[in-house]
Amino acid sequence: xxxxxxxxxxxxxxxxxxxxxxxxxxxxxxxxxxxxxxxxxxxxxxxxxxxxxxxxxxxxxxxxxxxxxxxxxxxxxxxxxxxxxxxxxxxxxxxxxxxxxxxxxxxxxxxxxxxxxxxxxxxxxxxxxxxxxxxxxxxxxxxxxxxxxxxxxxxxxxxxxxxxxxxxxxxxxxxxxxxxxxxxxxxxxxxxxxxxxxxxxxxxxxxxxxxxxxxxxxxxxxxx
Amino acid sequence: xxxxxxxxxxxxxxxxxxxxxxxxxxxxxxxxxxxxxxxxxxxxxxxxxxxxxxxxxxxxxxxxxxxxxxxxx
Numbered sequence: 001x002x003x004x005x006x007x008x009x010x011x012x013x014x015x016x017x018x019x020x021x022x023x024x025x026x027x028x029x030x031x032x033x034x035x036x037x038x039x040x041x042x043x044x045x046x047x048x049x050x051x052x053x054x055x056x057x058x059x060x061x062x063x064x065x066x067x068x069x070x071x072x073x074x075x076x077x078x079x080x081x082x083x084x085x086x087x088x089x090x091x092x093x094x095x096x097x098x099x100x101x102x103x104x105x106x107x108x109x110x111x112x113x114x115x116x117x118x119x120x121x122x123x124x125x126x127x128x129x130x131x132x133x134x135x136x137x138x139x140x141x142x143x144x145x146x147x148x149x150x151x152x153x154x155x156x157x158x159x160x161x162x163x164x165x166x167x168x169x170x171x172x173x174x175x176x177x178x179x180x181x182x183x184x185x186x187x188x189x190x191x192x193x194x195x196x197x198x199x200x201x202x203x204x205x206x207x208x209x210x211x212x213x214x215x216x217x218x219x220x221x222x223x224x
Numbered sequence: 225x226x227x228x229x230x231x232x233x234x235x236x237x238x239x240x241x242x243x244x245x246x247x248x249x250x251x252x253x254x255x256x257x258x259x260x261x262x263x264x265x266x267x268x269x270x271x272x273x274x275x276x277x278x279x280x281x282x283x284x285x286x287x288x289x290x291x292x293x294x295x296x297x
Contacts, residue, residue, distance in 0.1 A: 015274050022266050026259060032247035200271070206277060213284045220291055 017199030
């Protein structure tokens with residue numbers, strides 16, 4: 001994912017898409033749904049956090065694999081910073097979710113399967129950070145956290161996408177609910193939602209890119 | 225056959241009735257144009273974040289250049 005630190009054009013796209021998301025997300029007409037009412041607009045802000053998190057984590061796994069095959073510590077830096085931003089997105093997703101749930105489901109935490117799974121997923125990644133902090137040798141740290149990262153991602157997918165669908169959940173797309181289909185019917189939402197996902201994911205990539213470059217700078221300084 | 229069409233038309237009527245059911249939205253808030261205040265505030269915060277990101281980006285680019293020039297020496 002060298003484009004994160006080599007290219008700039010997508011940063012302009014990020015700014016454009018997020019501006020569009022705010023304007024379109026707040027002003028365009030939305031379906032009048034009971035319970036959700038006007039909060040359906042959160043779709044363009046809460047849900048992209050999770051999409052962004054998963055894409056950043058996937059990038060991170062890519063670099064973990066690259067580290068394991070090349071033993072290049074730079075790959076480990078990429079992997080680490082992508083996880084840092086991914087976790088930030090996850091935390092924002094869970095907090096915004098609780099605020100939204102307080103309005104629609106009556107309480108911030110209703111032990112909804114997807115909520116719990118998301119919390120577990122975040123704990124797994126917190127453990128990743130603690131694991132990194134507890135190892136001092138650079139190559140050992142990089143190797144162990146790369147392997148951990150691959151397994152963490154392998155657990156994340158069933159946690160977020162499979163297990164919550166097996167039981168009843170308040171989230172759409174669970175317990176036989178039609179997922180986004182119910183909303184997808186409305187082309188007005190789609191018009192903003194997809195650009196929002198791209199915009200927020202690029203924003204995460206941008207922040208991660210800056211963090212990677214700072215880490216690389218430090219890395220070069222230390223190895224001088 | 226008549227029964228079939230009767231059922232279908234009832235179904236369609238039903239769907240339409242469901243769609244027109246009054247769901248409370250912030251119509252008045254929007255009608256008064258107050259939503260633009262919210263849009264403006266969020267956009268300004270967003271632009272502030274963009275501005276900071278661009279500055280950070282430029283700063284780290286400058287540092288990278290310094291390192292590269294040192295390597296050449």
